[in-house]
Each structure stands twice: as structure tokens, then as C-alpha cells.
Amino acid sequence: MTEDEHREGIKGMANPGRYGIERIAYLLMRLTGLGLLGYFIAHVYETSNILRGRMGWDDFLAMTQTTEGHIFLALVIGMCVFHTGNGIRIMLGHGGVGVGNPARPDYPYQPASQNYRQKIGIYSSIVLAAVAMMYGMAVMFGE
Amino acid sequence: MAQVSSIADEQASTPLSSPKSIVLRISKFNPKLDESSKFMEFTVPYQKWTTVLEAILDVKKHFDHSVAVRYSCRQATCGSCGMMINGKPKLACFTKISELDSDVVTVEPMNNFPVIRDLTVGFEKLFEKHQKIQPYLIRDDSELESDEREFLQSPQEVEQYIQFANCIKCGLCNSACPTMATDSSFVGPQALAQAYRYVADSRDKGKDTRLNIIDESHGIWRCHFAGSCSQVCPKGVDPAMGIQFLRGYLLGFRS
Ligand code: HEM
Ligand code: SF4
Ligand code: FES
Numbered sequence: 001m002t003e004d005e006h007r008e009g010i011k012g013m014a015n016p017g018r019y020g021i022e023r024i025a026y027l028l029m030r031l032t033g034l035g036l037l038g039y040f041i042a043h044v045y046e047t048s049n050i051l052r053g054r055m056g057w058d059d060f061l062a063m064t065q066t067t068e069g070h071i072f073l074a075l076v077i078g079m080c081v082f083h084t085g086n087g088i089r090i091m092l093g094h095g096g097v098g099v100g101n102p103a104r105p106d107y108p109y110q111p112a113s114q115n116y117r118q119k120i121g122i123y124s125s126i127v128l129a130a131v132a133m134m135y136g137m138a139v140m141f142g143e
Numbered sequence: 144m145a146q147v148s149s150i151a152d153e154q155a156s157t158p159l160s161s162p163k164s165i166v167l168r169i170s171k172f173n174p175k176l177d178e179s180s181k182f183m184e185f186t187v188p189y190q191k192w193t194t195v196l197e198a199i200l201d202v203k204k205h206f207d208h209s210v211a212v213r214y215s216c217r218q219a220t221c222g223s224c225g226m227m228i229n230g231k232p233k234l235a236c237f238t239k240i241s242e243l244d245s246d247v248v249t250v251e252p253m254n255n256f257p258v259i260r261d262l263t264v265g266f267e268k269l270f271e272k273h274q275k276i277q278p279y280l281i282r283d284d285s286e287l288e289s290d291e292r293e294f295l296q297s298p299q300e301v302e303q304y305i306q307f308a309n310c311i312k313c314g315l316c317n318s319a320c321p322t323m324a325t326d327s328s329f330v331g332p333q334a335l336a337q338a339y340r341y342v343a344d345s346r347d348k349g350k351d352t353r354l355n356i357i358d359e360s361h362g363i364w365r366c367h368f369a370g371s372c373s374q375v376c377p378k379g380v381d382p383a384m385g386i387q388f389l390r391g392y393l394l395g396f397r398s
Contacts, residue, residue, distance in 0.1 A: 004174065006264070008254040008324035018231055019319060019371035026321060026369035093368050096391030102343070105306045105379025113384035114370050 025122040032079040070140040078133040085125030170251040189240045196235035211261035222313035227251040232318035253318040272334040281349025300345040307340035309378040316372035328361040332372035332382035339385030
């Protein structure tokens with residue numbers, strides 16, 4: 001960041017505190033997208049262990065049978081559910097669906113694109129992710 | 144450099160009988176001389192109706208005339224006085240101290256714009272991008288036929304774009320935008336909202352031209368619909384809505 005541009009930089013981009021739940025969803029979408037990408041790469045590596053035969057496969061899979069492994073997988077479940085739910089909201093939004101209609105603006109100028117449908121989309125993605133994580137943990141730890 | 148002063152015997156624009164006062168922290172920075180910005184602190188009295196701009200002008204009048212601030216209309220019309228007020232981009236003339244609900248008010252130059260001095264930022268890039276999307280009616284028959292007097296529009300047709308025509312080019316939206324925070328080549332919510340303002344105008348025939356202009360690597364695809372632009376816009380333009388409608392055309396959701 002150069003001082004002449006006076007850009008806020010990554011810190012400003014990732015600061016979720018100032019612009020409501022929509023900006024938090026933006027940040028979560030980024031983080032979960034990158035998290036899933038990381039998981040995907042790790043997953044390809046993990047499943048390649050099949051080439052080491054049954055022993056190698058079982059050896060590696062044992063890692064997911066630990067407490068840390070369960071928590072990690074629960075996080076992946078949560079990231080997956082939030083990313084998908086919020087992703088559907090964003091894809092519709094990007095097409096102009098559910099972002100309100102133009103109208104003569106009136107004070108105090110509530111932006112129609114930041115409407116309750118968008119908020120319901122965000123909050124329900126978060127709640128669904130939490131429920132899925134709890135269900136996953138119940139299954140994994142209940143074994 | 145920090146200095147604590149208060150308006151004592153001098154005559155302030157705000158009556159001194161005012162029982163309430165705030166500490167106004169003003170960012171001072173001259174890129175030609177200073178290494179980094181510093182804050183000056185002033186105790187300023189205020190009333191229920193005192194705006195942040197009035198408080199800054201009080202400081203200029205009584206303590207430090209060198210504070211650089213740009214303003215003109217004082218009524219949210221000219222778009223000159225955008226700045227970070229307690230961390231969020233707002234118009235200083237349109238923000239009352241009483242609504243900030245804070246004993247300390249910190250004013251800084253708007254983010255994502257080059258600082259000229261103190262609270263004043265350069266708008267060259269903003270205007271350049273605004274011009275780039277061709278902010279005027281495009282049509283072949285720019286001259287009226289002899290028997291016509293105007294290009295008629297129904298109230299419904301006006302409704303389609305009038306909210307976007309409210310833009311005062313204050314740049315608050317570009318300052319709040321998370322993409323703008325890391326990419327100064329991004330065309331930005333201000334210009335994109337204006338692209339939609341003309342595309343949505345029934346008199347305009349420049350839709351394809353404008354969609355072509357914004358369909359590039361630092362164009363509309365860098366918007367992630369975070370919506371912060373719409374939350375800070377002081378005129379109800381809702382740039383995020385216009386941008387998603389534009390993208391709707393490009394993605395084939397709309398025609
Ligand atoms: C049904 C499943 C999915 C849906 C609906 C979905 C949808 C989306 C959408 C709409 C975006 C764009 C968000 C924006 O504009 O800010 C996005 C970004 C992204 N997605 Fe997904 N996605 C899905 C699955 C995945 C998977 C499995 C991965 C990883 C392998 C992934 C990785 C990413 C990454 C890295 C980003 C970029 C994040 C950013 O830069 O903000 N997504 N996804
Ligand atoms: S869209 Fe709103 S915030 Fe952006 S420049 Fe125009 S008036 Fe200012
Ligand atoms: S002084 Fe004109 S918008 Fe604030």
C-alpha cells in the first residue's frame with residue numbers, strides 16, 4: 001500500500017466490524033472458500049493414500065479418528081454448508097434476484113439491496129452450518 | 144504535536160452556554176512534509192444540531208486555521224466533505240455530533256483516496272472512472288425531430304433510474320468498498336452505479352457500449368456484493384443494487 005493511494009489494504013478489506021452482517025458474510029465467504037480449497041487439496045492428497053494399499057489407507061484415515069480430527073472435520077462441514085448456502089444467495093444476488101427494486105429514495109435511505117431476504121439468507125446459512133456441525137460432531141463423537 | 148485546547152472566552156459559532164462538549168481529533172498530514180499523520184485534539188462545545196463540519200470549522204476559526212477541509216454546500220448536495228468519522232466514511236455536513244453517541248469524535252481523510260492534506264483527498268481517479276462509463280445519454284438521434292419537444296418518459300420509466308441519478312459523487316461508497324481497499328484500479332461502486340443509471344434510462348441506447356466497458360478484469364466482476372457501498376451512501380443511491388442489475392444483464396438473468 002502506498003501512502004499516495006491511501007488504500008485501506010487487506011486489513012480494511014477483512015475488518016468485519018463496521019458494515020453489518022453483509023460484510024461479515026463477505027468475509028466468511030472468502031474464508032470458507034479458501035478453507036474449502038485448502039481442504040480440497042488436502043483431500044486429494046489424502047485419498048491418494050489408496051495407492052499405498054489397505055494398510056496405508058487405514059493408517060492415514062486413523063488421523064480423522066482423533067478428537068482433533070473430529071473437530072477439523074466438523075469445521076469442514078460448517079464451512080461447506082455456509083459456503084453453499086451463502087453461495088446460492090450470492091449467485092442469485094449477482095443476477096439481480098432478491099436485491100430489491102429501484103424507487104424514489106426517501107430519508108433515512110434504507111438501501112433496498114440490503115433487505116430482509118438477504119439477511120435471512122445469511123443468518124440461515126450460519127444457523128444451518130451450526131446445526132450441521134453439531135450433527136456431525138454428535139455422529140463422530142457418538143461412535 | 145498533540146495539543147489539547149478548548150474554546151474558552153472566544154466566541155464560538157455554537158453558543159458557549161452549551162453544556163456539552165466533545166474532544167475532536169483531527170488527522171493532520173501533509174504528504175509533502177510529514178512522514179506520517181498525527182492527531183490534534185480540541186475540545187469543542189456542541190448542540191443537538193451541531194454537525195461535524197461545523198465543529199471542524201470552529202476549530203479552524205479559533206485554534207488552527209491550517210486544518211485543510213473541503214466543503215461547499217453544507218447540505219449534502221455538493222459531495223465535497225466526505226471523510227472518515229469515527230472510522231466510517233460519512234459526509235461531515237450531514238453527520239450530527241449528537242447522533243454519533245461518543246465523547247470523542249475522530250476525523251480522518253477518506254480511505255482509498257490519495258491524501259492532499261489533512262482531511263482533503265484527491266478525486267481525480269473517481270472522476271476519471273465516472274467519465275469512463277460514459278455518463279450521458281447515448282443515442283443516434285441526438286437531435287430532436289422537428290415536431291417533438293422532448294424525449295417523453297412515463298413516471299414508471301423515471302422511477303427505474305431516478306434513485307441512481309441522486310449520486311453527488313462524494314466517493315463514500317468507494318471508500319467503504321472492500322475491493323477498492325486492495326485494488327485502486329477497480330472501477331468502483333460510484334462509477335458502476337452511474338453506468339446503471341444510464342442503462343436504466345429509457346431514453347438511452349448505450350447499454351451495450353457500457354456493458355463492454357465494465358466487462359473487464361478490474362471491472363464489475365470484482366464486486367462481491369458486500370453491500371458496504373449502499374450502507375454508507377448518504378443519498379440512497381444503493382450502488383450495490385445497480386451493480387447486481389448490471390451483472391444480471393451480463394450473466395443473462397435480465398435482458
Ligand atoms: C455448492 C457448492 C458451492 C457454491 C454454491 C459456491 C459458490 C460460490 C460463490 C457464489 C462464490 C463467489 C463469492 C463472491 O463473489 O464473493 C464462491 C467463491 C469461492 N469458492 Fe465456492 N461454492 C461452492 C463450493 C466450493 C468448493 C467445494 C470450494 C473449494 C474447493 C470453493 C472455493 C471457493 C473459493 C476459493 C472462492 C473464492 C473466495 C473469494 O475470493 O472470496 N467453493 N463460491
Ligand atoms: S453512490 Fe452515494 S456514496 Fe457513492 S458517490 Fe454517489 S452519492 Fe456518494
Ligand atoms: S459540504 Fe457539500 S456535501 Fe457536505
